[in-house]
Amino acid sequence: xxxxxxxxxxxxxxxxxxxxxxxxQIQINKNSLKYQDxxxxxxxxxxxxKGLLKEKLDNNSYxxxxxxxxxxxxxxxxxxxxxxxxxxxxxxxxxxxxxxxxRNRLYFLVDLVNIDVVKYLHENGYAQKISSHVNIRxxxxxxxxxxYYLENGLFSPTLQNLIPFVTIQKRPTxxxxxxxxxxxxxxxxxxxxxxxxxFLDSLVTNIVPYVFGATSKLFDQGIQSCKFFGNTxxxxxxxxxxxxxxxxxxxxxxxxxxxxxxxANCHVDAVELVANFxxxxxxxxxxxxxxxxxxxxxxxxxxxxxxxxxxxxxxxPDDITDDDISVPEIGVDILSACCVTPSLKVIDxxxxxxxxxxxxxxxxxxxxxxxxxxxxAITDQNERDIIVKLCxxxxxxxxxxxxxxxxxxxxxxxxxxxxxxxxQINEDAIHEYYECALNHRQYEICKLMESHGYLFSxxxxxNNRFHLIYLYLSNTIQGDxxxxxxxxxxxxxxIDSNDFFGLKYVFNNYQCESFDRDTLIKIGSRVYNLSIIDxxxxxxxxxxxxxxxxxxxxxxxxxxxxxxxxxxxxxxxYN
Numbered sequence: 001x002x003x004x005x006x007x008x009x010x011x012x013x014x015x016x017x018x019x020x021x022x023x024x025q026i027q028i029n030k031n032s033l034k035y036q037d038x039x040x041x042x043x044x045x046x047x048x049x050k051g052l053l054k055e056k057l058d059n060n061s062y063x064x065x066x067x068x069x070x071x072x073x074x075x076x077x078x079x080x081x082x083x084x085x086x087x088x089x090x091x092x093x094x095x096x097x098x099x100x101x102x103r104n105r106l107y108f109l110v111d112l113v114n115i116d117v118v119k120y121l122h123e124n125g126y127a128q129k130i131s132s133h134v135n136i137r138x139x140x141x142x143x144x145x146x147x148y149y150l151e152n153g154l155f156s157p158t159l160q161n162l163i164p165f166v167t168i169q170k171r172p173t174x175x176x177x178x179x180x181x182x183x184x185x186x187x188x189x190x191x192x193x194x195x196x197x198x199f200l201d202s203l204v205t206n207i208v209p210y211v212f213g214a215t216s217k218l219f220d221q222g223i224q225s226c227k228f229f230g231n232t233x234x235x236x237x238x239x240x241x242x243x244x245x246x247x248x249x250x251x252x253x254x255x256x257x258x259x260x261x262x263x264a265n266c267h268v269d270a271v272e273l274v275a276n277f278x279x280x281x282x283x284x285x286x287x288x289x290x291x292x293x294x295x296x297x298x299x300x301x302x303x304x305x306x307x308x309x310x311x312x313x314x315x316x317p318d319d320i321t322d323d324d325i326s327v328p329e330i331g332v333d334i335l336s337a338c339c340v341t342p343s344l345k346v347i348d349x350x351x352x353x354x355x356x357x358x359x360x361x362x363x364x365x366x367x368x369x370x371x372x373x374x375x376x377a378i379t380d381q382n383e384r385d386i387i388v389k390l391c392x393x394x395x396x397x398x399x400x401x402x403x404x405x406x407x408x409x410x411x412x413x414x415x416x417x418x419x420x421x422x423x424q425i426n427e428d429a430i431h432e433y434y435e436c437a438l439n440h441r442q443y444e445i446c447k448l449m450e451s452h453g454y455l456f457s458x459x460x461x462x463n464n465r466f467h468l469i470y471l472y473l474s475n476t477i478q479g480d481x482x483x484x485x486x487x488x489x490x491x492x493x494x495i496d497s498n499d500f501f502g503l504k505y506v507f508n509n510y511q512c513e514s515f516d517r518d519t520l521i522k523i524g525s526r527v528y529n530l531s532i533i534d535x536x537x538x539x540x541x542x543x544x545x546x547x548x549x550x551x552x553x554x555x556x557x558x559x560x561x562x563x564x565x566x567x568x569x570x571x572x573x574y575n
Contacts (some may be wrong), residue, residue: 004067039500039531041085044070045078053226056086062566065089065500067096071108075117082117092528094126101128106136122152130155136320143179146376150186157183159199162211180210187220200238204228207245209253260341270311270328277309278337286345293349296507302353307331331355332363337350339367340375344386357393359383364390364397372404384416391421400430406436411444422452431459492519500531507539508559520547524554528562537570 038044041063056063060163065085071091075082086093100106108186111132121127130149132137136455138146138161149523158394162183193201195221203212216239224235233241248268256262260282277296281289293300301308301316310316312326320327331350337349351357374388391398398421410518418425418433430449434456437445450456494502527533537548547566552573555563567573 001496020166020197031215032502037501038502039063040273040498042073043064045069045074052064057088064500064529064531065092067093071097072111075112076114079114079116079120082114083120086120089528092499097121097126098128101130102504104131104136106130106134107147108135110143111141115142115144115148118145118148122148122154127152129153132156132158132161138183139176139179143176143182146179147182147405150182155186157186159187159195159215160202161214163199163202163206163208163534170303175262177210180208180214184214184218187215190217190220191215193220193222193226194557196220196504197226197228204238204241204245207242209246209250209536210247212239212242261333262340263334266330266333267325267328269325270309273311273328274328274333278334281343281346282335282341286343289343289346290349291348302331302355303329303351304354304356305359306335307350307355331359335363337358338366339364339371342371342378344375344383348386348389351389361390361394363396368400372401373408375401375406376405376410379412387417388420395424399425399570403432403436404431406433406442406445407440409440409442411442411448414442414445418448418452422454427459428458430454460496488519492522495519495523495527495529495532498529498532500529500535503532503535507535518549521554525558525560526550528560530566531563533563533566534570538573 038049038056039062041053042065046058046069047512058543067089070085070089097352098109132155138157146155150157154257162180162399190362199215200223226235227233228235228238248271251268252263252271253270256277259275259279261271261278262263263271265274266274277292278289280292298315299310299313301320306329308316308320308327308367309330316327334348337343347360351360366552376383378387391401399415402414402417402421402425404412405417431448434446435450437443446456490506490510491503493499523533523536537551548567551563552567554560555567564573
């Protein structure tokens with residue numbers, strides 16, 4: 001039945017031609033890879049080509065493995081494949097793994113959720129200890145993985161590990177009581193007076209819920225006779241301050257979760273009332289919130305730098321002092337909420353009441369990354385008009401917005417805003433757009449910028465790691481194919497970017513007669529991408545007959561075991 005339908009469709013000249021034309025348009029800015037050009041394990045895994053990956057691994061094809069892929073997506077989703085690849089690419093994987101611990105850059109651990117991978121590494125002799133001095137977001141760890149590290153003596157926490165640096169940004173900490181209690185179990189006690197006093201000094205200014213209650217029982221009893229902050233406060237007074245701040249933070253965390261209102265700057269006695277006001281926007285939309293604001297206009301006073309809200313009376317008094325908790329300043333908190341839940345109409349309304357546009361931009365700056373990610377997806381024309389207004393207020397906001405359109409691979413939004421502001425974009429921004437577009441394979445964006453006169457050849461910098469794939473789609477890099485300087489720079493970019501297809505492009509379009517010495521040393525000492533190595537060794541028409549011998553010598557000196565084994569397998573070198 002399916003075969004008959006297929007034949008009917010593709011035997012119809014009009015229908016088949018229409019299909020081919022549409023497929024061509026979809027693929028016009030993409031560069032399809034042939035079987036032999038697919039060498040990136042992470043790419044195959046991410047795109048669901050597991051059968052293809054298995055086939056290439058079974059055939060002992062020379063493949064490339066990015067260790068970031070190994071210790072993230074692959075580690076979390078496929079334990080057996082992780083173990084297989086870890087064994088097969090052990091030198092590069094261990095180098096990445098060990099350097100992460102030695103340099104205290106354990107970002108991959110934050111995203112790791114597969115306890116079986118951690119157990120495999122530990123049980124096979126690859127365990128590494130986490131330094132208590134590392135600046136890492138322990139509260140974002142999977143609790144089972146953190147527990148495994150603690151129970152197996154791979155992490156010995158200190159009190160300071162319970163005060164995450166992000167609390168300085170006045171955002172409720174994601175620490176759970178369960179995680180705090182878990183970590184406290186492994187902190188040695190009693191904690192000396194000196195250490196406890198220093199810890200409480202930090203905790204007062206960077207409050208973390210549940211921490212004081214869990215740790216105070218570990219303090220040396222002498223802490224109770226100490227004075228704090230230049231003999232200003234007793235221990236009991238400090239405890240009272242901490243408990244009050246903790247209660248406030250817990251309330252604000254609850255309001256953020258339930259009503260989408262953070263209220264970091266709002267006084268605790270007024271925050272719930274203001275959160276209820278904001279909840280109207282969350283439940284009924286922006287216009288309902290604006291209408292409610294107008295109905296409460298006697299209770300709200302807007303100046304160029306403040307927005308006051310009378311919480312206990314039906315009118316806002318003329319004389320307002322900053323310490324009057326019955327009339328809190330809500331401007332920063334409302335605008336912050338507008339960034340967390342994009343509310344451009346509310347922002348525009350507040351601006352129309354006379355509130356400073358510069359202060360609006362300042363508040364937005366504290367939420368810029370998540371805010372811009374959401375803005376680039378907006379297609380409503382009225383809201384886009386407000387975004388354009390914001391761009392005219394701040395050129396840096398405009399430049400960042402267009403960059404995020406590229407980063408989020410939103411070609412339609414990039415086209416819209418780039419076309420509007422192309423005359424105001426500086427060359428540094430264009431350079432960043434090109435780099436971002438190439439890294440995210442958004443070739444349509446490259447072509448759009450070229451169509452507006454920003455030629456890629458002007459912004460192409462051979463000292464940067466641009467992916468070469470745009471060269472396959474455009475002839476914008478002009479240069480003599482015999483130019484050894486250009487050839488070596490392009491080869492370096494391909495090698496640094498692990499761009500196998502790019503390397504083939506350079507070999508096929510430039511007369512590659514030799515490598516410069518620096519490139520040769522780089523390949524021999526630290527290149528582990530055997531797909532690239534294999535192609536170089538088997539396709540290079542170098543005039544220097546000693547190329548392979550030099551590469552073997554450099555690999556031996558630098559103990560590049562992966563490359564040495566390759567030379568043995570390919571009979572360039574014998575045991």
